[in-house]
């Protein structure tokens with residue numbers, strides 16, 4: 086098709102579409118958003134709407150589909166859900182005033198990371214747009230640097246960090262951080278090829294490659310100093326951050342591209358985060374401990390939130406609290422004082438039951454203040470959202486009075502910086518009608534008595550309508566047509582309808598407008614006047630109400646910093662009250678914490694398993710680790726006994742203590758740890774293309790290379806993924822490495838099936854054997870789930886196989902084989918490993934001398950007879966030597 090054949094509208098469409106090749110373009114035409122070409126084909130399928138075509142008669146009709154403009158949000162949400170982005174193109178001038186073709190522009194690009202639309206956002210999750218930049222730095226900072234910037238535009242949170250170190254360190258720090266953040270959308274430079282496979286593991290994130298030019302620290306500095314109105318970003322702690330700023334700039338630019346007109350006034354600072362502030366939990370540990378998502382198969386992301394530590398712990402009343410708790414859980418604290426402050430606050434809230442109950446029930450009436458105030462600042466909030474803000478603010482005085490009994494520092498701080506926001510409340514209360522609609526365009530927004538002109542216009546409109554009703558009876562009387570009706574429709578406005586039978590009675594001043602099958606429609610000059618009064622009043626009223634509403638919204642937006650700080654205060658209060666509710670509900674206790682090495686837990690429980698085990702009650706267990714004689718606990722015990730559960734339980738109790746929560750135990754003393762490492766179970770990482778054993782070894786290497794004497798390490802079945810001897814040797818050597826102070830000397834729980842390892846207790850002074858007790862009765866095994874000193878000697882694996890329903894014949898045969906293998910002299914008997922052997926490695930067994938002799942024979946120099954004689958000789962000696 087030549088250019089000349091294309092209509093002006095389609096030419097305009099193609100021009101705009103060229104700027105958004107990847108997005109589906111919603112092209113506003115009248116009351117519809119239309120999609121053309123490939124977009125139409127794809128969208129009609131994804132949205133289940135009819136696909137038609139434009140210019141059906143032409144040789145090459147253009148595929149077309151459309152959605153009504155008022156329903157666009159629902160369709161956009163659907164497209165985003167399946168990973169598409171949508172460019173919204175509006176008519177940006179009044180069609181009635183346009184000369185020729187109406188001007189159109191893309192006013193917004195909908196992408197998963199830039200949403201501010203509350204209806205699209207999951208309430209309890211942050212919604213981050215993230216950018217990652219990468220650089221190889223010379224000089225003092227020699228080595229790779231990764232910059233990471235995150236913007237949650239729905240709340241205005243914006244922060245940046247950098248990772249330094251060798252390639253492996255920065256990459257794993259990055260991925261660990263990304264697993265915590267779970268960005269909705271991530272930008273990276275297309276030239277950073279090495280990042281792509283790493284980022285590919287984030288299966289919930291939309292990845293978006295951008296040209297390298299988008300990552301410029303210089304441009305970022307210009308953009309951001311301008312936005313924040315500062316001379317330099319050093320005041321935000323960003324001095325010397327170049328790679329981090331490059332990422333911040335990319336985030337900022339991208340947001341601007343997607344919403345060119347949105348004000349970002351609610352983003353009030355760029356926060357510099359130091360990852361040393363909180364405990365660095367790696368990806369594996371977050372997954373293994375099922376903090377956020379359950380371990381279903383190899384992929385912890387699938388499935389519901391049921392039975393995760395988060396879902397069990399989360400008793401917050403607001404979605405702001407829920408988001409903050411999630412953050413606390415993945416960022417345990419390191420500083421004793423900071424932890425103690427949280428514990429004190431939770432403690433006090435636990436103590437004052439009635440205040441806590443009251444606080445929580447009032448908090449439930451508070452909506453998402455953080456997101457509501459952002460939408461107000463962005464100029465997106467409608468009347469109902471303003472009302473939601475008002476109703477949330479209404480709760481503040483009562484919350485404050487409930488806080489008065491508390492003296493814990495955190496709670497007192499919240500109280501002392503409290504702001505009832507009464508004036509903001511009143512601004513909305515005075516201006517906006519309590520039954521105002523969602524959209525300001527629907528009218529009836531402004532409260533009666535707020536503005537005299539609104540009231541006057543409403544009165545005129547109503548009077549006009551009354552007069553029209555009155556006109557009906559007047560005209561009936563005048564004409565004698567009893568069935569005469571005054572009606573209204575969108576096309577003609579008001580009209581008088583007379584049935585065909587009465588046409589003879591129609592007076593001369595009726596002006597005919599339309600003829601129907603059995604009626605005629607008329608207009609009269611009197612009706613026309615009234616109509617103008619009604620519609621005139623109506624349109625003036627809409628315009629005025631909109632203007633007043635925007636004034637109110639802008640007035641509220643001026644107080645954004647106050648609203649944001651109250652949102653922050655409320656979310657903290659909510660999390661603390663929620664933690665104390667959980668503590669009270671499940672009988673948690675306040676841990677004592679210090680910086681010594683002792684971890685002493687009396688009757689500890691696994692917070693999630695104890696909630697799930699309905700049939701049998703959960704059996705509590707004690708723990709003692711001290712970095713000295715109890716440095717490494719070697720835990721043996723049959724399959725299914727509860728080893729893995731115990732390991733996780735100890736880690737979770739320590740972790741909960743360090744987020745400032747009470748813990749599931751009768752008593753707990755926690756010597757703070759700097760990191761928690763886990764290597765639990767054999768989860769395949771098929772997506773990353775690594776074998777089970779390889780993953781196991783990589784994870785172990787990461788632990789040995791990153792742990793310190795202050796760390797807590799959990800190793801579950803190290804070496805399981807390879808042959809017995811290899812596995813045992815590796816497990817043994819790892820245990821020694823962790824135990825020995827000259828290498829690591831970290832507090833460790835080590836669960837293993839290699840009973841041979843229990844010998845280590847006598848060889849190393851910091852290793853202690855423990856086992857999970859079972860009782861054998863008439864060939865059946867009873868799991869007691871109790872941890873006791875000493876090593877186990879049997880695995881009862883066959884017993885578990887039987888419980889799992891393996892055929893009887895297999896079970897019987899396995900028992901026979903086991904009996905054979907356990908006989909003295911069988912291959913697995915007598916594995917004695919003496920200390921110090923590991924570095925010399927097992928030497929290969931000597932081959933039998935006869936085999937050596939056969940190998941030496943030179944076949945080509947033998948006659949057939951010689952060969953036969955040699956063979957007879959070899960056979961005789963082989964028989965003799967047996």
Ligand SMILES: Nc1ncnc2c1ncn2[C@@H]1O[C@H](COP(=O)(O)OP(=O)(O)OP(=O)(O)O)[C@@H](O)[C@H]1O
Nearest residue numbers: 702703704705723724725726727728729730731870
């Ligand atoms: N203390 C406990 N009280 C009650 N039930 C428990 C306890 N500990 C574990 N269990 C239950 O026992 C089951 C097996 O526990 P776990 O997976 O920890 O065993 P394991 O010793 O690690 O087994 P394997 O050697 O096969 O890995 C769990 O599903 C859990 O429900």
Ligand SMILES: [Mg+2]
Nearest residue numbers: 728729730801
């Ligand atoms: Mg296990």
